[in-house]
């Protein structure tokens with residue numbers, strides 16, 4: 001895949017300094033995301049959207065405090081957040097430091113159960129099954145602003161992640177929450193390891209509350225480094 005217009009990508013520097021940019025971008029891009037809808041499906045749509053900046057700030061701040069990679073393209077038209085191997089962003093200590101108590105209050109019992117136990121719990125178990133105790137990078141968030149989609153920006157940032165992981169000879173794990181994002185990840189070289197179902201009997205495929213609903217489908221995906229360097233990436237990183 002080649003880009004026909006100049007694209008710049010950055011991934012270095014101060015993760016905390018990049019946090020606000022990433023939160024603004026991701027909050028907007030996840031307005032229609034089924035997983036985000038499921039976590040907040042007891043609130044009216046406008047309340048969910050108004051809460052996104054706070055929610056994503058607290059989800060991403062532990063990653064920033066622990067030095068995750070915050071990649072961006074064309075000055076925050078697109079972003080990918082990747083957590084280095086052996087870093088846990090969900091320890092009690094780091095969650096408290098990131099201000100999670102405020103979120104627990106806001107999410108309430110039902111929201112905490114859906115986000116922490118149903119969703120994150122399902123994913124944690126899948127990661128354990130497919131990645132075991134070996135080191136791996138974790139791509140936590142991928143997003144491109146609506147008007148800049150379909151130009152290869154997130155693919156380019158994902159290729160950058162694979163280059164970092166290739167240099168470390170270490171695999172990457174991520175989850176796709178939509179068919180469209182799954183296709184993008186497959187094109188970059190990720191393989192589906194497992195179809196997970198979250199909220200079956202409680203929500204529909206879009207994450208909206210529905211008694212007896214089919215639940216969300218989440219695809220757990222893995223990228224594996226090659227043993228030989230065989231490719232060069234279509235981006236200009238600084």
Ligand SMILES: CC(C)(COP(=O)(O)OP(=O)(O)OC[C@H]1O[C@@H](n2cnc3c(N)ncnc32)[C@H](O)[C@@H]1OP(=O)(O)O)[C@@H](O)C(=O)NCCC(=O)NCCS
Nearest residue numbers: 003029142143144149150151152153154155176177181183
């Ligand atoms: C999923 C998402 C991150 C993809 O970002 P993107 O920057 O549009 O991704 P790309 O441009 O790399 O790829 C998207 C499509 O454009 C195509 N494309 C890539 N480079 C292109 C180029 N230079 N010219 C034209 N099309 C191109 C890709 O082949 C892909 O096609 P497909 O939809 O048929 O699979 C974006 O749609 C998004 O932010 N969605 C909302 C949030 C979300 O779902 N995040 C992921 C949660 S798991």
